Amino acid sequence: IPQAPPEFKSGFIGIIGRPNVGKSTLMNQLIGQKIAITSPVAQTTRNRLRGILTTPEAQLIFVDTPGIHKPHHQLGEVLVQNAKIAIESVDVVLFVVDGTAVCGAGDHFIADLLIRSQTQVILGINKIDQQPADTQVIDESYEQLAKSHQWPTVKFSAKSGAALPELQQILIEHLETGPLYYPPDLVTDQPxxxxxxxxxxxxxxxxxxxxxxxxxxxxxxxxxxxxxxxxxxxxxxxxxxxxxxxxxxxxxxxxxxxxxxxxxxxxxxxxxxxxxxxxxxxxxxxxxxxxxxxxxxxxx
Ligand code: GDP
Ligand code: K
Ligand code: MG
Missing domain, CATH: 3.30.300.20 (K homology (KH) domain)
Structure with missing residues (x-):
């Protein structure tokens, strides 16, 4: 692995959120290759999966996680446990929510998990390509959540790619200077x-x-x-x-x-x-x- 220039930034970004908010779609878009599978079915993602994006100024290592929800059987418990570990082991959490619906109980359940950790959180409101004409009630529900915890907020569409450069920039701003963890041309840690x-x-x-x-x-x-x-x-x-x-x-x-x-x-x-x-x-x-x-x- 080559040595990073002096001001180079790097770090691990956990993508956390309810099932089906678009976490895997977002990671694929950001790294520019499909490594995480996506579908309308909840629990599509089972394992933690890293997606790596290297730019001239930074290396962002995204950790895609299964959606967080109340466990029903042993696999479910393993999934929630993995999500908790993911929150603790990253530098920044990107908390992804669904911008087509108001902030719900599932989002608050996750917010509670995040508040209990020390990790920096950025709130990402996804699916803005599909928002209804009047978004005021939706926007306010997330603004309230973000304001009470002082979370920076970004609105984007993982599907269309709208505002993803802005998201990328905000994420880089929240990373510290650091080394290249992976070779610049590698997009995932998985075989x-x-x-x-x-x-x-x-x-x-x-x-x-x-x-x-x-x-x-x-x-x-x-x-x-x-x-x-x-x-x-x-x-x-x-x-x-x-x-x-x-x-x-x-x-x-x-x-x-x-x-x-x-x-x-x-x-x-x-x-x-x-x-x-x-x-x-x-x-x-x-x-x-x-x-x-x-x-x-x-x-x-
Ligand atoms: P995950 O469970 O959070 O990983 O969600 P997925 O990435 O599997 O996506 C769940 C569903 O939401 C899929 O049908 C995606 O195509 C859809 N989706 C993801 N991002 C967007 C978006 O920005 N806009 C719209 N309209 N749909 C999206
Ligand atoms: K899914
Ligand atoms: Mg997924």
Whole structure:
């Protein structure tokens, strides 16, 4: 890693917020590459994932986190615990809220967590591209929150990119001078294999019925590079036979749809041709077992 110039700024920025406020979309936009999967489904993001943005003056290391909500089962508790650790271990928290709705109980729950930590907070109001014509009530609800804690506020759209340069500038202003933590051309701390698995999971989230998505875990069994094509073998673990049935679909149609969409995404990721082969395996109740969670690569 090259040495940073004298005035260079760097640091870790935790992206925190309720599910579906656009945290992962924002990180992808800021770093300019899709490394975090996004979808309208809550709990799309399971692991903490770093996205790295290096400019001539700064290196911003974004930590994307699963949305914070009240836990219902063991995976949920692990997710909230990880979010709390993320808050403590970063230099700045970017608290993302949904600008299309007023500040709600879920936002206040997170605000309480943030106040109890010592970390500097910046309030980010997202989705301004979709705000209703009269935003006064919405704006006031967030202004009140920001004012009582003296949080700087930025409004932007992760989707359209509006005001993201301003957001980036404010974030840099709140970082201290520091070293390059990662090589300037690196965009994520995760291995390519992990992102491949996530891109497969994203298509399952987008294409299958509600009960399936939360029960899947992807294992990349093999990545074989030849001069012309990259061959990827992956296993989709589900909890029940019925979910396996849904995932495979009539005559294999669902698995085929998931596979061809995921293949296109993986091709973009590696900028090359991909042959993707998917298997489905039933592994009951993996969500409740710490051993299985660890085996499948989740931090427990
Ligand atoms: P996360 O759960 O907070 O990581 O949210 P995601 O990034 O997965 O996004 C949740 C949904 O909100 C997706 O359907 C996104 O396309 C959508 N979304 C994210 N940012 C914006 C935005 O700026 N404007 C609009 N209109 N939609 C957005
Ligand atoms: K989501
Ligand atoms: Mg996310």
């Amino acid at each position: 390519e294999r992990f992102i491949m698995g996530e891109l497969i999971r994203e298509q399952i989230l987008l294409l299958t019925r509600e009960e399936v998505p939360h029960s899947v875990a992807i294992a990349i069994d093999k990545v074989e590079e030849t001069p012309t094509i990259t061959r990827v073998l992956a296993t989709i673990h589900v909890e029940r036979d019925s979910q396996k049935g849904i995932l495979i679909g009539k005559g294999g149609s669902m698995l085929k749809a998931v596979g061809s969409a995921a293949r296109e995404q993986i091709q973009k990721l590696i900028s090359g041709k991909v042959y993707l082969e998917l298997f489905v395996k039933v592994q009951p109740k993996w969500r409740h077992s710490r051993v299985s969670l660890a085996e499948l690569g989740y931090r427990v």
